[in-house]
Amino acid sequence: SQELEQSPQSLIVQEGKNLTINCTSSKTLYGLYWYKQKYGEGLIFLMMLQKGGEEKSHEKITAKLDEKKQQSSLHITASQPSHAGIYLCGAGGYSNTGKLIFGQGTTLQVKP
Amino acid sequence: EAQVTQNPRYLITVTGKKLTVTCSQNMNHEYMSWYRQDPGLGLRQIYYSMNVEVTDKGDVPEGYKVSRKEKRNFPLILESPSPNQTSLYFCASSLSDSRTEQYFGPGTRLTVT
Numbered sequence: 001s002q003e004l005e006q007s008p009q010s011l012i013v014q015e016g017k018n019l020t021i022n023c024t025s026s027k028t029l030y031g032l033y034w035y036k037q038k039y040g041e042g043l044i045f046l047m048m049l050q051k052g053g054e055e056k057s058h059e060k061i062t063a064k065l066d067e068k069k070q071q072s073s074l075h076i077t078a079s080q081p082s083h084a085g086i087y088l089c090g091a092g093g094y095s096n097t098g099k100l101i102f103g104q105g106t107t108l109q110v111k112p
Numbered sequence: 113e114a115q116v117t118q119n120p121r122y123l124i125t126v127t128g129k130k131l132t133v134t135c136s137q138n139m140n141h142e143y144m145s146w147y148r149q150d151p152g153l154g155l156r157q158i159y160y161s162m163n164v165e166v167t168d169k170g171d172v173p174e175g176y177k178v179s180r181k182e183k184r185n186f187p188l189i190l191e192s193p194s195p196n197q198t199s200l201y202f203c204a205s206s207l208s209d210s211r212t213e214q215y216f217g218p219g220t221r222l223t224v225t
Contacts, residue, residue, distance in 0.1 A: 030211050031211035031212065092214070098162055
């Protein structure tokens with residue numbers, strides 16, 4: 001089973017709607033990353049969260065790490081077609097300071 | 113400009129023909145790592161390096177080798193590529209370890225026939 005579970009696996013929303021993607025771990029997260037990727041292309045860094053309860057925003061995207069540091073959510077407000085892509089959460093220091101694992105990704109489509 | 117570069121970006125090769133994918137960073141980062149990305153399986157770590165001459169296995173190291181002779185370079189070597197190594201490969205670096213911001217290269221799409 002995946003150590004980092006992302007949900008949902010895919011999402012189709014109407015332009016202008018809000019949406020949330022979740023990333024859940026069975027272990028404490030020490031460095032939680034959110035990336036965006038266009039299919040087959042490179043990864044675009046969105047945000048990194050390290051402290052329990054931490055919340056960061058960039059334009060219309062907000063990410064939060066819960067107090068227990070085992071779940072993170074990525075929220076997009078008033079979605080636009082430019083938000084479409086694959087969203088990946090990653091966790092560093094999962095079993096040691098070198099290991100980094102990723103969730104399976106969430107594919108987002110935004111209908112104009 | 114601070115960046116991670118990978119070469120080649122695209123490669124088609126045949127089974128058994130040794131190949132190397134280079135990765136270089138210009139940020140004086142200690143930590144470097146390699147990943148492969150496959151549909152339905154996400155990004156999986158192949159190898160990582162905490163510093164020069166220090167490398168360790170990630171989750172899918174079989175069939176791959178790496179070396180870290182210099183701080184800036186971290187090549188990925190496929191001694192005898194097989195079709196199941198057809199994938200999209202990414203190199204990344206960060207200041208200290210997997211818990212600091214990761215900078216990713218543009219990716220290398222490898223096809224082994």
